[in-house]
Amino acid sequence: MNPKQVAIITGASRGIGRAISLALASEGYDIAAIARTSDSECMLSLQPEIEALGAQFFPIGLDVAHTNLHDEAISSILDRYGRIDLLINNAGIAPIERKDLLDLDEETFDRVLSVNLRGPVFLARRVAREMIWLKDQVKDYRPSIMFVTSFLAYTSFTNGVDVCISKAGLSMAALVFADRLSEEGINVYEIRPGLIKTELTSRSKYKFDRLITEGLIPQKRWGTPEDVAKAVASLARGDWAFSAGTIFEVSGGMNIQSI
Numbered sequence: 001m002n003p004k005q006v007a008i009i010t011g012a013s014r015g016i017g018r019a020i021s022l023a024l025a026s027e028g029y030d031i032a033a034i035a036r037t038s039d040s041e042c043m044l045s046l047q048p049e050i051e052a053l054g055a056q057f058f059p060i061g062l063d064v065a066h067t068n069l070h071d072e073a074i075s076s077i078l079d080r081y082g083r084i085d086l087l088i089n090n091a092g093i094a095p096i097e098r099k100d101l102l103d104l105d106e107e108t109f110d111r112v113l114s115v116n117l118r119g120p121v122f123l124a125r126r127v128a129r130e131m132i133w134l135k136d137q138v139k140d141y142r143p144s145i146m147f148v149t150s151f152l153a154y155t156s157f158t159n160g161v162d163v164c165i166s167k168a169g170l171s172m173a174a175l176v177f178a179d180r181l182s183e184e185g186i187n188v189y190e191i192r193p194g195l196i197k198t199e200l201t202s203r204s205k206y207k208f209d210r211l212i213t214e215g216l217i218p219q220k221r222w223g224t225p226e227d228v229a230k231a232v233a234s235l236a237r238g239d240w241a242f243s244a245g246t247i248f249e250v251s252g253g254m255n256i257q258s259i
């Protein structure tokens, strides 16, 4: 049994997931990092950064949409560490071409839903079952699951209806998991980022720069992956142990409605 806590982070290779991985390594977690390929340049460069923080790094190649491969990935983590303390369901995509609602195609819709919603739900179910079993095996066990959703869970974006629907669904998944798993001693939280400067948003950078200048974000700046990672680290430390099911908004106030 690994003496240290073990965190699984999906979408760990870059952006928000990478910052979360580094923050959790600083908090004393060993890191099981999931991305579609385990040996991409991003994953290879993350390893020394994690190890420099005194944590172990275990890269896993898994497309989270492929639920038939979840078992193998989770088993490999348990074989190596004997425990899983934290799951961060962070991996998510936007379609390559943003289409108007009236041009939405089924193939793209299915792909976005399977990566952003179906995959995370079944990964959480798989890990939750292990956590319930591990409760009696691991001393001082404080398991937790976090779902990274989006401001698009409550904001209409007619060129991103697939992402909006997937994130609204994931938000409800976080609530239902929190409800069911609280009685098992597993705390579930939703992390809801606003506009965060990553590769995902780089395609629309100029548009968002303009919207931020025009007042879209009350705090008047882009969010950084580190802004999100700090919220996750605070939850992972156990600072919010009596707040199961809470939504942690990291959006500079995009959630504020004003007149």
Ligand code: NAP
Residues within 6 Å of the ligand: 010, 011, 012, 013, 014, 015, 016, 017, 034, 035, 036, 037, 040, 062, 063, 064, 065, 090, 091, 092, 093, 115, 148, 149, 150, 151, 152, 192, 193, 194, 195, 196, 197, 198, 199, 200, 201
């Ligand atoms: P990103 O920079 O595009 O990074 C996405 C990460 O997910 C990468 O590590 C990517 O690695 C991995 N990934 C993509 N598809 C995957 C799949 N099918 N299976 C496993 N891993 C996969 O995105 P980000 O901005 O950091 O976003 C992270 C999460 O935050 C997403 O869920 C996103 O919806 C959410 N979010 C982001 C923003 C924002 O403004 N950036 C706002 C709200 C919510 P590989 O390509 O190597 O697989």
